[in-house]
Amino acid sequence: GECFYCKRGYVNNCTSGGWMLGCRIDGGQAEYVRVSYADNGLTPIPDNVSDEQALFVGDILATGYWAAKISEIFEEDTVLIIGAGPTGLCTLECVQLYQPHNIVVCESDKSRRHFVRQHYPNVKVIEPTKCFDFLKSITDSRGADRVIEVAGGEDTFELAWRCARPNAIVTIVALYENEQILPLPWMYGKNLTFKTGGVDACDCDKIMQLISEGRIDTTHLITHRYPLSRIQEAYDLFANRTDNVIKTAIYPD
Template sequence: EDEEQKALYAKYFPDGGGSIFTFEINGGQAEYVRVPYADNGLTPIPDNVSDEQALFVGDILATGYWAATISEISEEDTVLIIGAGPTGLCTLECVQLYNPQRIVVCEADESRRRFVRQHYPDVKVIEPTECLEVLKSLTEDRGADRVIEVAGGEESFELAWRCARPNAIVTIGALYETEQILPLPWMYGKNLTFKTGGVDACDCDKIMQLISEGKIDTTHLITHRFPLSRIQEAYDLFANRSDNVIKTAIHPD
């Protein structure tokens, strides 16, 4: 750690506990972890929920739950999810809780499109190049009522607002490497509401309850499993998106 990071960490966590987005206690991916103030920061796992069922609650599933919640989805809506990576799939799980009239998933990668079709047969799966035209045909030329962008690309950001109908809500759950621009003259008359920000992970207890009740299940996202001694291999597989990986789970040796 450099001196600037140490100073910021000391400023935000004088007692050595908690975390913010980029400053946290090292050692989270180890066989044993000491968590300061665990009685305040952790969510108990119910007896009927396995470790793998609970694995994504504190991160990508919390992101998907947050994105679905702030999108104000109704049963009459057509919801477009852009991106079918792990976060997009967790978002899909949570969008289904609201029983919208139609869910459309837009994904560039063919293997991920196959994955969505296999596990979510009631969801319409499309490619980015056909997204606008398909949505028009599905919605009588209006566009999506709710758009949730979790792909994180420059083209996907533009696609999100282009696919939204007038007065729609566009929720940004993605992280971007560069600044994104709102071309307001092109959007004139669409009257869009954009919602974005850091994920609110305060609903982990609610998510855990939904898993316990069988209303959310993300275990099928775990396509590969590794012992802790092979964690570097797991990282390499995930980073290179080899062997149609979605998520890897690390188990004790």
Template sequence: MQTYTYVSQGKFELTEKPKPVLMHERDAIVKVTLASICSSDLHIKHGSVPRAVPGITVGHEMVGIVEEVGSAVSTVKPGDRVTVNVETFCGECFFCKKGYVNNCTDKNGGWALGCRIDGGQAEYVRVPFADRGLNKIPDSVTDRQALFVGDVLATGFWATRISEITGDDTVLIIGAGPTGICTLLCVMLKNPKRIIICEKDEIRIKFINENYPDVLTVLPSECLNFVQANSEHGGADVVLEVAGADSTFRLAWECARPNAIVTVVALYDKTQALPLPDMYGKNLTFKIGGVDGCDCEETLKLIAQGKINTEPLITHTYPLSKIDEAYDLFENKKDGVIKVAVDCQK
């Protein structure tokens, strides 16, 4: 079968591999119908994910059809359309029972697919702990509508959930990339008083203005003054940092009012400094980390109810045979790209 493989730092290639087989009673084999490219794939490509294993098939954002299940899998069956969670998790360890599935202590726990074991930019993928990591797609929801449930939408939903947003809040989201937009969609469900998005890319700003006209947009160079002018207490009540640029960590806490919550879900290429003398007295609460993707069933229901719609984020679709072109488009932000869908059966 065709797979997109991490060959070495800076090099991905479309290669042939054997179709995966069940290796454990909790495994499932999924025929991948649609996959997507994530910025985390680019982090692997450029060597900023040290745990990524050369030779693995990349891709951790996908939907498909269950083809085969292990003897211990009872939640899905062959023929089911499913989303695939970015994380694999046993459901039985201390962290899983607390809902911290990103920290599952199993050897395949956490972010394994497309990082430490073969992922889903391929015709087929083996999913460990399929009884936990696969969610059936409602009949009324298309593959394209469900494509981001297991990763960027899961991240946005989790970030929103832990940010304790209320109806009186001014919420600042830094970054209007795919994860930032998914975060916006989830923040909108909380109906805060005001939402501001900080973004430097003109195409992304245009996308926000056209699709979500009630959301305020601002450039990074103007963000601090703009937030202070459009909030009641000297800054945002909640800041969600989703950009991961060199300057955005500092911008996040600078734009927060005293005693605010700053939620950081961005993955940085470089070490970030926490200048405690500069921020002393702001009494901020930081929430930092990777997604605990355990709300996929809930987000699928919200999609089915018409309360979340991520399909507009898919601006381009490529067959798997032309995935090199898709990566070039996505990495270099060509042609107004937001997200790319990859048809893995073509």
């Protein structure tokens, strides 16, 4: 709470820990975890919020909230979210808080497209090969005002900037296995603003408040539940993306 970043509200970048726990420091899913400076990082759960409602606050929901916040969304905007996995859906929950004119979700997986249509009937859902032309058709050929890239696929970074209109904001949340190229000559004249970085979990108190008020609900993302004794099954299910899994929750036996 006293370093350069903590004093400026960037607790996630604390020089004594922050995001490094579970990323650079192993052990985030061990039987027991010692959390350094936990008095600066814990968020109380209100009495009217269940454990399942609070489950994603410190990770993927914080990512989605941060992505939506830094994208500077206005009500007249068309917002494109690339990727409808767990983080993409949490991003969708938070983008809805800003009530933009159009929300478009681009997803390659058929079952996930169905999931979005089922739970978010006011959201437009499209597959990647049709995304560019679809955005042109609903924006007078301009493209998306805001693009949030959450997929991290082989071609999704290029898709993100291509689908953005001139002077748009492109927010990169995705983690990539390979380096991405910023082909400046190709995008000359688009005058894009790129925003990216690791998840900023500094708004957990605000997110918990929004859940308490009923403005965010991610419990429907938990499609499977397992006792701790069957956690390997849960890992296998999630890793292989079988049975239309979105997210699993683990409970004590």
